[in-house]
Amino acid sequence: MELLILAINAILVGNLLLAKFLGICPFLGVSKKISTALGMAMAVTFVMVLASTVTWIIQVGVLNPLGIGYLQTIAFILVIASLVQLTEMAIQKFSPSLYEALGIFLPLITTNCAILGVAVMNIDEGRGFVTMLVYSFAASLGFGLALLLFAGLRERLETAAIPEAFRGAASALVVAGILSLAFMGFSGLV
Amino acid sequence: MSLILPILVLSGIGAVMGAGLAVAAKFLSVEEDPRVEALMEILPSANCGACGYPGCSGYAKELVAGVDIGLCSPGGSDTVAKIADILGVEAVALVPKVALVRCAGGRNLAPDRSIYVGPSSCKAAVLVGAGPKECRWGCVGLGDCAEVCEDDAVDFTEDGLAFVRADLCIACARCVKACPRDLIQMVPADRKVHVLCSSQDPGKNTKAVCQVGCIACKLCARRDKASFVVENNSASVLYEEGSKDTPVAALVCTPGAIWDANEDDLVSWLTDPARREALKERQAELKARERAERAAKKKAAAAAKKAKADKADESGPAEPAEPGTQKGGQ
Numbered sequence: 001m002e003l004l005i006l007a008i009n010a011i012l013v014g015n016l017l018l019a020k021f022l023g024i025c026p027f028l029g030v031s032k033k034i035s036t037a038l039g040m041a042m043a044v045t046f047v048m049v050l051a052s053t054v055t056w057i058i059q060v061g062v063l064n065p066l067g068i069g070y071l072q073t074i075a076f077i078l079v080i081a082s083l084v085q086l087t088e089m090a091i092q093k094f095s096p097s098l099y100e101a102l103g104i105f106l107p108l109i110t111t112n113c114a115i116l117g118v119a120v121m122n123i124d125e126g127r128g129f130v131t132m133l134v135y136s137f138a139a140s141l142g143f144g145l146a147l148l149l150f151a152g153l154r155e156r157l158e159t160a161a162i163p164e165a166f167r168g169a170a171s172a173l174v175v176a177g178i179l180s181l182a183f184m185g186f187s188g189l190v
Numbered sequence: 191m192s193l194i195l196p197i198l199v200l201s202g203i204g205a206v207m208g209a210g211l212a213v214a215a216k217f218l219s220v221e222e223d224p225r226v227e228a229l230m231e232i233l234p235s236a237n238c239g240a241c242g243y244p245g246c247s248g249y250a251k252e253l254v255a256g257v258d259i260g261l262c263s264p265g266g267s268d269t270v271a272k273i274a275d276i277l278g279v280e281a282v283a284l285v286p287k288v289a290l291v292r293c294a295g296g297r298n299l300a301p302d303r304s305i306y307v308g309p310s311s312c313k314a315a316v317l318v319g320a321g322p323k324e325c326r327w328g329c330v331g332l333g334d335c336a337e338v339c340e341d342d343a344v345d346f347t348e349d350g351l352a353f354v355r356a357d358l359c360i361a362c363a364r365c366v367k368a369c370p371r372d373l374i375q376m377v378p379a380d381r382k383v384h385v386l387c388s389s390q391d392p393g394k395n396t397k398a399v400c401q402v403g404c405i406a407c408k409l410c411a412r413r414d415k416a417s418f419v420v421e422n423n424s425a426s427v428l429y430e431e432g433s434k435d436t437p438v439a440a441l442v443c444t445p446g447a448i449w450d451a452n453e454d455d456l457v458s459w460l461t462d463p464a465r466r467e468a469l470k471e472r473q474a475e476l477k478a479r480e481r482a483e484r485a486a487k488k489k490a491a492a493a494a495k496k497a498k499a500d501k502a503d504e505s506g507p508a509e510p511a512e513p514g515t516q517k518g519g520q
Contacts, residue, residue, distance in 0.1 A: 062203075
């Protein structure tokens, strides 16, 4: 039950993109098409769960016992960068079209603050292994949910009759703001 | 110890990750077509986008997939030959292109109606009351095209009219996108006769705001229907197949909006004040010559008719002997 609450909290109430404002770069960058957004969400999910697991093991198993917890940031970045590289290779191998569509945003997952944010949050909150796993997965699901919702909205905006000055990035930012406001409605849920 | 431990730990993590990646690279390696790299070597690396693909690398990838090999205009025929060599296909003749600003109305011929004070950009200027120029189609002359040109091929006349120096133009078509009035067109470099006006106002209005604007009189199209078209009150050259240079069209153009590169180079054609006087004289000459030709033709035709009539008179009685008439009689 506690895990379920944690998951709902991570997906809706404390949504990475719309409540914590982490990982805005791909949120605006790869949300033009639902199919690309889905690919990005899956890549982020993969990297986030894997990175959180590995970083948790490193923090709890290596850094803390040796008393060098201050190496957290640099060690985590090292892990995340390698994992992104791995994901990139895998996607290039198994789905070249997705690789093309994600473009520069794929290597940019390296610097996606949502990944590092979740990894660091897991440590800061003192989560256990299972809780960490659930939270990371739920958080990435929340990321994917927000990304897909936003991509769907933007696809419709493409064909909507909006004043020329508001086309493109301007309306996208306005919609992002409204979406974030809407997600604030979840704040009393848990 | 407190210094060595972090170093050791970090290097350890790095080494493990590196090893993991090395193994993964072996299993997940994607075989890239070696021709792509070879193509990257010979493409001009201008990354101009003239081919319609994102950068030279984008074009190289598409080339391997089998797109038209004659799209790299900055590279020219040499590059096309090399591409054909690498891909093992027949080289196609690349029609070199140049950018052409289709407006001849400098400030002296197409006056301004207001003084624009603001950011020095055509895009900004045309937003304010349809631009500072009386003609709402013409060149504003603030140089958005020159800004994007990396080869300094865009120059300006004294009267603030942009024009492209064909010898410097690599046909990247960046200026085509930059011009807020869509004045710039990519034209085949071997063509000599061009219409340098883009106004779509009715002739009367164009005449009121520009001395060299196309008034859509259709004289050019009447001379060569296959090469000129007049649409939306604007004449233009059809550069496609079947069209050719028609120097006489430049001669008959009432306002003198058609430039014939055989006669003048672009700068003098745009700036020489005596040019239009000379054109009028030559138009009168042409008219007189054609009238004389027509008269001569008429005369010749009349003479031929007369001769025929005389001959018919002579052979008149023999006519019923023709086989057709005989047959009809039976």
